[in-house]
Amino acid sequence: MTALLWSAALPGGGRRPRLDPGAPVTDIVIDEIVVPSTLEPRPAADRDADADPDGDHADRPDHADRVAAYVEAIALENAVQTEVLGFGDLDFAPAEQLPQWHDPFTPRRLFVVRAEGRIVGRATYETLADPAVTTCWLWVAVAPEHRRRGLGTALLDHLEAVARAAGRTDAIAFVASGQGVASGQGVASGQDVASGQGVASGQGATAGQGPTAGSAPTTAPADRLEASTGHGWVPRASSEVRFALSRGYALGQVERISRLPLPVDEEALAAIRSEALAAAGDEYRVHTWSGPTPRLWQSDVAAMATALSTDAPMGDVPEPEDVWTVERLVEAERRRATSGRASLTAAAEHVPTGRLVACSDLAVPDDASRPAMQQMTLVRREHRGHRLGWLVKVANLDRLAVEKPGRPAVLTFNAEENRPMLAVNEAVGFGPIGVEGVWHRLL
Numbered sequence: 001m002t003a004l005l006w007s008a009a010l011p012g013g014g015r016r017p018r019l020d021p022g023a024p025v026t027d028i029v030i031d032e033i034v035v036p037s038t039l040e041p042r043p044a045a046d047r048d049a050d051a052d053p054d055g056d057h058a059d060r061p062d063h064a065d066r067v068a069a070y071v072e073a074i075a076l077e078n079a080v081q082t083e084v085l086g087f088g089d090l091d092f093a094p095a096e097q098l099p100q101w102h103d104p105f106t107p108r109r110l111f112v113v114r115a116e117g118r119i120v121g122r123a124t125y126e127t128l129a130d131p132a133v134t135t136c137w138l139w140v141a142v143a144p145e146h147r148r149r150g151l152g153t154a155l156l157d158h159l160e161a162v163a164r165a166a167g168r169t170d171a172i173a174f175v176a177s178g179q180g181v182a183s184g185q186g187v188a189s190g191q192d193v194a195s196g197q198g199v200a201s202g203q204g205a206t207a208g209q210g211p212t213a214g215s216a217p218t219t220a221p222a223d224r225l226e227a228s229t230g231h232g233w234v235p236r237a238s239s240e241v242r243f244a245l246s247r248g249y250a251l252g253q254v255e256r257i258s259r260l261p262l263p264v265d266e267e268a269l270a271a272i273r274s275e276a277l278a279a280a281g282d283e284y285r286v287h288t289w290s291g292p293t294p295r296l297w298q299s300d301v302a303a304m305a306t307a308l309s310t311d312a313p314m315g316d317v318p319e320p321e322d323v324w325t326v327e328r329l330v331e332a333e334r335r336r337a338t339s340g341r342a343s344l345t346a347a348a349e350h351v352p353t354g355r356l357v358a359c360s361d362l363a364v365p366d367d368a369s370r371p372a373m374q375q376m377t378l379v380r381r382e383h384r385g386h387r388l389g390w391l392v393k394v395a396n397l398d399r400l401a402v403e404k405p406g407r408p409a410v411l412t413f414n415a416e417e418n419r420p421m422l423a424v425n426e427a428v429g430f431g432p433i434g435v436e437g438v439w440h441r442l443l
Contacts, residue, residue: 123158
């Protein structure tokens, strides 16, 4: 990809701005971090690669410097996210995130701003490898003590310039808020949020803190900015919302962040299991596995992963089709195996055709004190109405209790307009703990 507006391709280059408290910054240097291929001591192959014909390897940081910069950038991301939501359940460790940074199908770039040698702002650009795709996903975070000085604006300017240079004109941003429960409308916030002026991608979030889940909504209806879908809203007065609007982004959707405390109430789970089995009847059979997808089911799972990119509710956000092949699935599962998170999958087979038509998978950290993350849950359109979503979710929770006991919770994200899937989650015991606004801008 073409690089624009960056003063140094590697950490350590360029001048560093000194940020005095409250002073606006006019001389902002944005560096691009070269994400290491491993966090282990530098491999010999990497040392050999530095001996390039141009002889400029002395200007590059060594492997340890690259690791340190990457780890520091992830730490800032997690710190901002914890500040936003009031809890650290969505934090991903550097090792857990590393495989995503080397996914050839979803290339990413990482940019930072430093003050006195410390990373105080970071931004992520992500897209799909297909050159015909015009979509990109953007994420910006700034440390609390360095906000309102133009760093977030400079980082977003930079990301948008990189996107335009690559022919990506549809920018999507995911921006989360920690808010209280608002009956029938997801969740709400009664506080003005001191945000990282954030634009987020995938799992990121930049906003501030609101009341804890379960508190009564205090934001008046006039202060709500509703998604164009008519389902869900964000607090209009919060900093992250004001920032997004000032940059020309429109709120196309609101996603609910939900948490299921573990262990699940067995009586409630048994009732859901019984109802799901009765609705599915003899035409559907459940399969479960840990780790990589069995060869028999690889093509079906790849097809469902592709369908997820178009079948899931998108609101008014132009998400592109993201095509998964068997080869891509195998490569993704190979990378996931190195991330420190195990994969548990439950799927429903349509017995008459022998094809998988529903699937749900969990990413479970090796650390038993941390929650599992719900990944894909999909029921093919032509097989909906048979409680298959319930069936595979319950089967996976059963599997989690046996194979990975002791986890405190499961977290998941769902579009507020996706009532069928929210109904599944609510029946199982998920409760809302925050929201994520999905913003879009045509660059």
